Amino acid sequence: MTALTTPREASDRGGPVADIGPLPARRGRRQHRLAPLIFISAAVVLFILFFLWPGALGLLYSFTDYRGVGDLNFIGTENYRELVGDDDFYRALGRTFLYTALAVPAHYVVSLAVAVLLTSKTAKGKSIARVVFFLPWLLSPIVTGVVWRWLFGENFGFVNHVITQLGGSSVAWQTDGTLGLLVVVIAGTWASTAFNMLLFIAAIRNIPRSYLEAAEIDGASPAQRFFKIQLPLLAPTSFLVILLTTIGAMKEFAMIQALNGGGPGTENMLMVQYIYRTGFERADIGYASAVSMVLMLILVVVALIQMRFDRKSALS
Amino acid sequence: MRNVRSIPTTIVLWVVAALYLFPVAWFLLSSFKPGSELFSLPLSILPENWTVSGYSTAWSRFDFQLYFLNTTIVAVVTTVLTVIVSAATGYAFAKYKAWWLRIFFICILATTMLPTEVIMPSSFAVVRDLGLYDTLAGIIVPSIITATGIFMFRQYFSTVPDELMEAARIDGVGEIGLFLRIMLPLAKPMMVVLAIFSFQWRWNDYIWPLLILRDPDRYTLQVALRSIVGADNIDWSVLLSASVISLIPMIILFAIFQRQIMSADINSGLKD
Numbered sequence: 001m002t003a004l005t006t007p008r009e010a011s012d013r014g015g016p017v018a019d020i021g022p023l024p025a026r027r028g029r030r031q032h033r034l035a036p037l038i039f040i041s042a043a044v045v046l047f048i049l050f051f052l053w054p055g056a057l058g059l060l061y062s063f064t065d066y067r068g069v070g071d072l073n074f075i076g077t078e079n080y081r082e083l084v085g086d087d088d089f090y091r092a093l094g095r096t097f098l099y100t101a102l103a104v105p106a107h108y109v110v111s112l113a114v115a116v117l118l119t120s121k122t123a124k125g126k127s128i129a130r131v132v133f134f135l136p137w138l139l140s141p142i143v144t145g146v147v148w149r150w151l152f153g154e155n156f157g158f159v160n161h162v163i164t165q166l167g168g169s170s171v172a173w174q175t176d177g178t179l180g181l182l183v184v185v186i187a188g189t190w191a192s193t194a195f196n197m198l199l200f201i202a203a204i205r206n207i208p209r210s211y212l213e214a215a216e217i218d219g220a221s222p223a224q225r226f227f228k229i230q231l232p233l234l235a236p237t238s239f240l241v242i243l244l245t246t247i248g249a250m251k252e253f254a255m256i257q258a259l260n261g262g263g264p265g266t267e268n269m270l271m272v273q274y275i276y277r278t279g280f281e282r283a284d285i286g287y288a289s290a291v292s293m294v295l296m297l298i299l300v301v302v303a304l305i306q307m308r309f310d311r312k313s314a315l316s
Numbered sequence: 317m318r319n320v321r322s323i324p325t326t327i328v329l330w331v332v333a334a335l336y337l338f339p340v341a342w343f344l345l346s347s348f349k350p351g352s353e354l355f356s357l358p359l360s361i362l363p364e365n366w367t368v369s370g371y372s373t374a375w376s377r378f379d380f381q382l383y384f385l386n387t388t389i390v391a392v393v394t395t396v397l398t399v400i401v402s403a404a405t406g407y408a409f410a411k412y413k414a415w416w417l418r419i420f421f422i423c424i425l426a427t428t429m430l431p432t433e434v435i436m437p438s439s440f441a442v443v444r445d446l447g448l449y450d451t452l453a454g455i456i457v458p459s460i461i462t463a464t465g466i467f468m469f470r471q472y473f474s475t476v477p478d479e480l481m482e483a484a485r486i487d488g489v490g491e492i493g494l495f496l497r498i499m500l501p502l503a504k505p506m507m508v509v510l511a512i513f514s515f516q517w518r519w520n521d522y523i524w525p526l527l528i529l530r531d532p533d534r535y536t537l538q539v540a541l542r543s544i545v546g547a548d549n550i551d552w553s554v555l556l557s558a559s560v561i562s563l564i565p566m567i568i569l570f571a572i573f574q575r576q577i578m579s580a581d582i583n584s585g586l587k588d
Contacts, residue, residue, distance in 0.1 A: 032412055035491030039408035040420060042401045046461040047420075049446070050439065051427050058438035068441075117329045122322040129333040130578060135340050138566040140520035142538050143559045146545060147343045150556070156355045158342055165358070190336065198578075251433040254522035254538070258545045272433050272523075279437040280527065288437045295434050303429040 058296075061289035068283050079290035088266070089291065092274035099181060099270060100249040106189045107196060107245040108238070114193055115200030116226065137194035145258025148187035177267035180260050184268065187259060188252065196241050203237035204230065243306045247299060271295050347371070347556035354552055370557035377554065378540060380561060387537040388565075390455050390525075391518040397460045398514045399507050406469025407495055411481065428463040433523055440527050454528040455536070459518060465510045472506045473499065505576075512573050519566060537562050 062079055064072040083089055114133055118126050136144065152159050152173040160170045173179050207230060215225050231238075253272040256262055262269035269277070271291070279288030342361070346354060347370055349363040374380075409421055432439050439458065448454030476499065484494050500507075522538040529535055535543075541562055544555050570577065 032491055033414065035495075036408040036412035036414060036417060038492065039404040039412075039495065040417070043405040043424070043461055043466065044420060046401070046457075047423055047427070050432070050442065050458040050461065051423075051430070054432075054435045054439040054442045055430065057441060058435045061438055061441075114332065117325065117332065120325050120329070123325040123329045124322055125326065125330065129329055131574070132333040132337045134570070134577070135337065137516070138563060138570055139340075140522065140538050140541075140562070142520075142522055142541050142545065143562060146541075146555060146559050147339050150343055150346065150552070151339055156552075158359060161357070161359045190339065193336070247429065247431065251431055253433060257522070258542060261546075272436070275434075275436055276523075280440075285437045285441070289435075292435050292437060296430055299429050299434065 055296075058289045058292050061286050062293045064286045066286045066289075068285050075286070079287050082287070083290055083294065088269075089274065091267075092269050092271050093294075095181065095268055096250055096271045099184065099252065100246055102181070102185045103188050103249040103252075104242060104245045106185055107192050107249075108241055110189050111193045111196035111241065112200050112234075112238075115197045115204060116230075118197070119201055119204045133197060134194045136191045139191065141191070141254035142258045144187055144191045145255045145260075148183060148190075149259050152183045174260060175264050177264055180264060181268050184252075184256055184259055187255060188249070191255065192245065192248065196245070199237050199241055200234065203234050207233050239306060239309060243303065246302055246306075250295070250299060250302070343556060344560060347553075347560050349553070351553040368557075370553040371561065374554045374558040374561060378544075378558060380558075382533065383535055383537045383540045384565070386452060386534055387519060390452055390521075390536060391515050394456045394459050394518045395511050395514040397456070398462060398465055399511055401460055402462065402465030402510060403469050403500060403503060403507065404495070405466045406471075407473045407499055409466065409470040410473035410476075411478070424461075424463050424466055427461070432458065436523070436527065443528060449528060450530045450534065451528075452534060455521070455525050459521070459524065462514070462517075465514065468506055468510055469503065472503055476502060508573070508576050512569065512577055515569065516566065 061072075063074055063076060065075050065078075066072050117123055118130055118133070120126075123129075139147065151157055154160060154170060154172060154174045157173065160173070164170060171179060173183055211229055211233075212225055215229055220228065250270075251272050252270055253276070256268065256270065256273065260268060262273045272295075275288050275291050275295070278284045278291065345361060345363060348366050348368065350365055350367045350369060353364060405424075409417060443449060443454050443458060446454075448457065480498065481494060484498055489497070520538060521536070522542065525536045525539050526542070529539060532540075541558060544550070544558055
């Protein structure tokens with residue numbers, strides 16, 4: 001497994017397939033036109049059925065008043081115009097952005113810090129600690145939500161118990177929307193550390209030892225070694241983690257459902273919950289599709305910005 | 317010298333690890349408390365009277381066997397199909413060159429940016445029109461294709477030397493045979509890693525099963541769990557125990573495949 005990512009191979013990865021002389025290569029290409037088509041056929045069918053078709057259908061629905069049954073009535077851009085004046089939509093959008101803005105840096109910093117600790121030469125007991133950091137990975141988002149709801153319960157939770165024991169007064173983790181969102185950020189960070197940490201650990205291991213040793217001989221402090229050598233070399237992984245956590249945060253749903261149901265009230269309803277609610281609870285598929293299209297557009301913009309920064313690692 | 321230097325990092329590591337462990341430990345210990353003790357102040361970390369009554373109530377009130385069975389079917393079938401489709405597609409991306417492969421690769425890349433959650437209403441309509449509503453197949457089939465798996469295999473196969481393929485071709489091995497008999501066995505470690513990850517994703521899936529399943533007899537574990545959480549008056553002692561029960565298969569999986577999971581190189585992989 002580790003052989004996969006030795007630096008030499010890593011540099012080969014993005015390059016073209018090795019050229020073995022013009023003649024055989026050309027013949028090879030002509031011969032093997034059907035085989036790759038067979039290999040990708042299943043994926044193509046699934047892609048068309050469950051990605052292209054829903055995408056196109058969603059766009060179509062967004063211009064109709066479709067309610068899940070009956071006929072489609074085209075109503076032009078009415079859904080979108082209604083969206084512009086929809087306070088609930090803005091609130092969901094704003095909360096989603098706020099959540100993303102808080103969660104992404106938190107996920108990034110924490111998982112990188114944990115990865116650095118777990119690859120540190122000096123720390124003891126790393127293999128047991130690694131299992132501990134992996135535990136949250138085993139929990140489903142629903143169970144994660146339940147765990148943190150249990151911990152941050154207003155009247156019965158452990159956190160408030162400790163706070164009152166220390167002489168403070170109970171904190172309104174569930175009735176204050178902003179605090180409620182904060183709990184979601186903490187829970188989300190805790191839950192996603194394992195996966196991101198794994199990405200960082202693999203990347204840190206790929207940094208040639210000699211770089212760090214040379215810097216150490218030259219008298220660089222641990223902090224200098226981290227910020228001047230490790231961090232820049234981790235840039236591709238950092239971009240990947242940021243992209244993934246951004247998309248993950250924008251479509252957060254299950255954990256919040258179990259943690260506070262988007263509450264108090266609908267204050268912490270994020271976009272996917274808003275789509276779920278309008279589309280499936282109020283059966284307004286046309287309108288929900290319009291919201292979907294807006295969210296989709298936002299994600300495309302996020303991904304495009306990301307890829308401008310890091311075209312190579314995203315495509316290779 | 318070495319020992320002294322290791323003290324600060326070791327302490328930091330263990331403080332952070334303890335913070336990570338605590339939520340689960342508190343949760344687990346609470347599940348062994350009798351209902352009366354759950355909310356009695358002052359809270360104590362260890363249960364005063366250990367009991368499994370929460371577990372027995374949860375087990376008798378919910379049809380865990382059924383939920384386990386449904387979730388296992390979904391997770392296993394999806395995983396097998398995901399591994400096959402990802403290996404074949406990733407192999408084609410890594411070892412063949414054609415303009416349409418390039419275009420399809422960009423299409424697959426796009427799926428990572430536009431997850432099903434985002435186009436949920438129309439995805440639901442498609443699955444319904446295909447006649448898969450309220451069936452386990454309706455959960456399985458749309459989940460087979462994952463960009464993560466395809467990228468993992470693409471990266472893996474691109475490290476296999478082309479000379480190996482040329483040699484096999486000269487020996488008269490056909491393209492399909494080359495893939496099935498030479499390349500696929502080579503990729504076994506990657507197949508194991510993707511299988512573990514895929515199983516975990518499907519075991520924990522929530523939103524899609526929630527949309528597709530209506531008949532409680534077909535509920536998967538997460539949907540069933542959520543029905544306890546969503547109740548007006550949460551019976552915490554049952555909920556804690558039921559949640560713990562739902563984790564057991566993942567814990568067993570982790571215990572068996574710990575080494576593969578920990579050393580998994582998912583650098584080019586994407587979360588799904």
